[in-house]
Amino acid sequence: MDTQTAGGPSELGTRIRHRRLALGLRPSEVAERTGLTTDRIEQIESRPFALSGGELVRLAHALGVTVPDLTGPPAPTTALRPTAPVLEPMRTDECITLIRSATVGRIAYRGVDELVVIPVNYCYRDELIIFRTAADSAVAQYDLEPIAFELDLFDEGMQDGWSVLVNGTVRPATEPEIRTAHDHVEPWAGGTRETYLAIEPRRITGRRIRNW
Structure with missing residues (x-):
């Protein structure tokens, strides 16, 4: 469960958003894959939230990653953001x-x-x-x-x-x-x-x- 209660998106919300964008998916498409609402997906990505275990599992499955991929310790800044963008x-x-x-x-x-x-x-x-x-x-x-x-x-x-x-x-x-x-x-x-x-x-x- 993500316990952040104030400020911007949490580390978990940011990871979910990054993964969705990397797959070229819209919030509505992730919502359809998970059975959640589009508003819920947008809330998770942009604002403080409390995430249930079931929601976390469904999100990981929809995004093609494991739960530890989403919830593990933050990677070093240099690993998360390379010095130059990668064009694929x-x-x-x-x-x-x-x-x-x-x-x-x-x-x-x-x-x-x-x-x-x-x-x-x-x-x-x-x-x-x-x-x-x-x-x-x-x-x-x-x-x-x-x-x-x-x-x-x-x-x-x-x-x-x-x-x-x-x-x-x-x-x-x-x-x-x-x-x-x-x-x-x-x-x-x-x-x-x-x-x-x-x-x-x-x-x-x-x-x-x-x-x-």
Whole structure:
């Protein structure tokens, strides 16, 4: 049990947060794995808390570590925070897991006179990234044109995070693809955005930076 009662996060809460970020997981995903609420996970990571033995075991299992890994004595500062961040490539399956778990990314494509980068709401279905746009948008006029898709998560305070880049082509989605994606893509911007486009990935790469 963690007995800290005042101040910021405890050593245990910080370790849990670091491990979650290293795995590229959101608090809601850890909550789902453990059966706890998202609010509870955020409380454990950021504020004083009392943690039951059962919660500790479930957290360790969800994060792929042992209970002693989380509760053991603090490692020397030099071991916890190297002198330089470590940049690691991610496997394709890790990248796809992160793409599946998110709903907002960025697309980059050639505009009339310049490159354009905009955020989009999307879903990942049948190895395709499907998003909606206005019928008169520049990207809606493309058919099998090159496009890039990117998403990331960074913690400025800890100076760690990850990014995923998809290179491929974009085309109008087919009717079956539209039906599959219809209930899973809702643009935040609103308006009439009933043109569905599908990105066919050609290459998926990712990098993770660790600073602990």
